[in-house]
Amino acid sequence: MSFGGGPAWPGEPGPGPGDRSQNQPPYGQQGGQQPYGQGYGQGQAQGYGHGQGYGQQPYAAAPLPPAQPYPADGRYSASGPLNGGSDTPDWSALADASAARKRRRRLLVVGGAALATAGIGTAIALAVVNSGEPSGSATAAPRSSQAPELPAGGSAEPQPSFSSVAPPPPPDPMDYISIPAKDTAPLTADSLFPGRTLTLGKNGYTKGAVAATADCASTGQAGLAGVLARHDCTRMVRATYERDGVAVTVGVAVFASPEAAQKAKKEAVGGIATLAGSGVEPFCQTRTVCLRRANALGRYAYFTQAGFTSGKRVTKADEPVFASSDDLGTFAFDQIYGRGRAQASAAATGG
Known part of the structure; x- marks a missing residue:
C-alpha cells in the first residue's frame, strides 16, 4: 500500500490526492529516511508511521489534505501553513502520530524487557551448568565462596596419629644361640x-x-x-x-x-x-x-x-x-x- 499526501521537500510540488506513482515508496518505508518524529527541525521530509506498529502491522493513518511546504527555516510552527493555508492544526493527524509513537515506544520497552529476561535466563543456565548441579534442585545448599577450613592434616576425616619414635626391631633368634x-x-x-x-x-x-x-x-x-x-x-x-x-x-x-x-x-x-x-x-x-x-x-x-x-x-x-x-x-x-x-x-x- 502506498501513501499519498506526505510532506515534500520545499520548492517541490507534492503529489496530489489519489496520485499513486510507481516511484513512491510503500507506506512506512521512506527510502532510507528517518522515522516519523525525528525529521522536524532537521530539514528532512518524513513519512508518518515509519517502522512497524503494534502487532507488527503498519499503521494506516487517514489521508491528509495536500501537503504544503514547510517554512524556509525547516522548523515546525503550530501557526504555520499545515492544512491548506488554515491557521488551525490538524489535531486528528497529530493525535494519530502521537499514538503511533507511544505504541512504538511500548513495543521497544516490551522487546527490551524480553531480551533482558532471556539474557538473565541464559546467565542463570550457564551458572547452573558450570556449578554441575541440576537447576531444579530444591535441596542444594548455598555454595560458599571460601573453601571449608580443614584440620592440620589437610583432610576432613580424622587421621590416626603415630609415634615419631621407631619401635625396636624384633629379637633375632641368632642372638639367643650366639650370646x-x-x-x-x-x-x-x-x-x-x-x-x-x-x-x-x-x-x-x-x-x-x-x-x-x-x-x-x-x-x-x-x-x-x-x-x-x-x-x-x-x-x-x-x-x-x-x-x-x-x-x-x-x-x-x-x-x-x-x-x-x-x-x-x-x-x-x-x-x-x-x-x-x-x-x-x-x-x-x-x-x-x-x-x-x-x-x-x-x-x-x-x-x-x-x-x-x-x-x-x-x-x-x-x-x-x-x-x-x-x-x-x-x-x-x-x-x-x-x-x-x-x-x-x-x-x-x-x-
Whole structure:
C-alpha cells in the first residue's frame, strides 16, 4: 500500500490526492529516511508511521489534505501553513502520530524487557551448568565462596596419629644361640631330643640311648676329644636313632662363642663316640668304616656318626646311611635354631 499526501521537500510540488506513482515508496518505508518524529527541525521530509506498529502491522493513518511546504527555516510552527493555508492544526493527524509513537515506544520497552529476561535466563543456565548441579534442585545448599577450613592434616576425616619414635626391631633368634648372656634356657637331652620316635620326611626313627655331660673330651674319638678340649667345649648332649639296621648318634657341643664353634667344626677329626642301648646294638666300633660329619650354628657345633648295627662297612653306595646322616644333621640344626627362636619370642612377648 502506498501513501499519498506526505510532506515534500520545499520548492517541490507534492503529489496530489489519489496520485499513486510507481516511484513512491510503500507506506512506512521512506527510502532510507528517518522515522516519523525525528525529521522536524532537521530539514528532512518524513513519512508518518515509519517502522512497524503494534502487532507488527503498519499503521494506516487517514489521508491528509495536500501537503504544503514547510517554512524556509525547516522548523515546525503550530501557526504555520499545515492544512491548506488554515491557521488551525490538524489535531486528528497529530493525535494519530502521537499514538503511533507511544505504541512504538511500548513495543521497544516490551522487546527490551524480553531480551533482558532471556539474557538473565541464559546467565542463570550457564551458572547452573558450570556449578554441575541440576537447576531444579530444591535441596542444594548455598555454595560458599571460601573453601571449608580443614584440620592440620589437610583432610576432613580424622587421621590416626603415630609415634615419631621407631619401635625396636624384633629379637633375632641368632642372638639367643650366639650370646651366652641371652642363651639362658635349660639345655637337656629331653629338651633337645624330645619324644621316643622321630619322623623326618618319609623316614621314621626310633630313639635309643641319650646322654648329657660337661666332660666334652670323653665323648670324642680319634682326635675329636682334643679339638673339643682345645676350644673349651662346656657341654655335650647326645642321642642315638635307629632305622632298618642303620643307626646314627648325633652330638651337640656348646662353646662360649660362635668363633669357637666354627673352629671346632673346621678342625674336627675322628668322630663322636656312639651310644648303644635302649634297643640299639653297638655300632661303629673298631675295625669298621662309618660316615662322620661336623657342622656349626651360633655357638653350637654338632656332629653325627652313622653306620650299620651289623658292623658292616659303609661304602658310597649305601644310600640309607647317607640319608639317615642327612636327616639327623638337619634335625640337630632345626633343634638348635628352634631354641633361639623360642627364647627370642619369649623376650618379645615379655614371657
